[in-house]
Amino acid sequence: xxxxxxxxxxxxxxxIPSGYLVTNWLKKIDLRKFGSGNVGATNVxxxxxxxxxLLVAGFDxxxxxxxxxxxxxxxxxxxxxxxxxxxxxxxxxxxxxSVFLKFSGGKGVATTVGVILAVFPQGLIIFILIWIGLVLxxxxxxxxxxxxxxxxxFAAYFFHRGQxxxxxxxxxxxxxxxTHRSNIRRLLTGxxxxxxxxxxxRRNEL
Numbered sequence: 762x763x764x765x766x767x768x769x770x771x772x773x774x775x776x777i778p779s780g781y782l783v784t785n786w787l788k789k790i791d792l793r794k795f796g797s798g799n800v801g802a803t804n805v806x807x808x809x810x811x812x813x814x815l816l817v818a819g820f821d822x823x824x825x826x827x828x829x830x831x832x833x834x835x836x837x838x839x840x841x842x843x844x845x846x847x848x849x850x851x852x853x854x855x856x857x858x859s860v861f862l863k864f865s866g867g868k869g870v871a872t873t874v875g876v877i878l879a880v881f882p883q884g885l886i887i888f889i890l891i892w893i894g895l896v897l898x899x900x901x902x903x904x905x906x907x908x909x910x911x912x913x914x915f916a917a918y919f920f921h922r923g924q925x926x927x928x929x930x931x932x933x934x935x936x937x938x939x940t941h942r943s944n945i946r947r948l949l950t951g952x953x954x955x956x957x958x959x960x961x962x963r964r965n966e967l
Contacts (some may be wrong), residue, residue, distance in 0.1 A: 763836065764844055769827035771848045774856025778862050779820035780805045783813060794864075797954070801867030802918075803902045807956070818871045821856065825875025828852045833879075842880075846929045849876035857940055868940040870906040873933055877913065877918055881926060884916040900955040903944035910937040 780800035784792040786810050796804040802821060806814025832848045833840075856872040858864045877885045880887035888909045913930035917923075917933035938945070 764840075767828070767832045767836065767848055768791035768851050771832070771851040773856040773860075774828050775824045775852035776825060776859035776861055777820075778866065779824070780817045780883070781862065781869065783817050783820075784809060787813065793862075798863075799867055800862065802837060803873055803956070805867075807954070810906075820877070821867065821871035822875035824879075825849060825852045826879045827875075829879035842925055847959055848850050849880060849931065850929075852876060853936065855860060857936075868903075868906070868944075869936070870910070872938060873910060873937060876933070877933075880929070881913075881917065881920075882890065882918045883912050884930065885913055886921075887916040896956065900957075901948065901953055902956050903941055903953060904948060905944070907937060907941050910934045 765942045778800055780802060781792050784805060786792050790808075792798075792800050792808060792891045796808045798804070803817035804836055805817045828851070829849045832845060836844070853869045853872045853876060855866075857864040860920060874885065874888065877888060886965060891912050892905045892909040895908055896902060899905070899958045911934045914927050917926040917930045944953060
């Protein structure tokens with residue numbers, strides 16, 4: 762019963778629509794009607810600026826990190842690592858299919874970062890290095906996010922974290938690829954949006 766409660770709380774915490782709330786409170790706009798229509802940090806950055814995007818990214822990371830840390834603290838010390846992984850995945854599902862947004866949401870990358878930070882920090886180092894490198898080289902955030910997440914199962918193998926970690930990271934990679942299907946199609950056809958830098962000053966008019 763306690764595990765079910767934590768799974769529900771993890772989903773609800775992940776489902777908090779940070780990007781939608783921040784843009785609605787600060788700029789009085791519905792983020793779903795601007796840019797890509799996504800409520801994640803990348804679209805927040807694209808629509809109203811990088812400082813707001815970083816704020817949303819921070820919130821989204823916490824949505825993945827906190828449920829896992831809280832569950833580890835309150836559940837039995839010998840609780841299965843599979844349960845901890847499941848709680849983390851539930852937070853990511855909440856972010857991508859939020860009950861507060863009629864089961865729509867973001868792509869789940871920042872929340873995935875939070876979960877990885879809680880359960881596999883060494884893998885997160887690899888993730889960040891690949892993500893930053895590809896963003897700087899290509900300016901395609903989607904490509905960087907997909908590639909960095911796909912690297913996680915290999916990082917788990919490299920750091921000898923065992924089959925449960927490898928399988929968990931593989932699930933995360935499949936999940937991120939699935940939520941980025943439209944981005945992959947645009948990348949293959951050369952229609953994917955690049956992250957502009959410096960930011961477009963017209964965003965300040967919103």
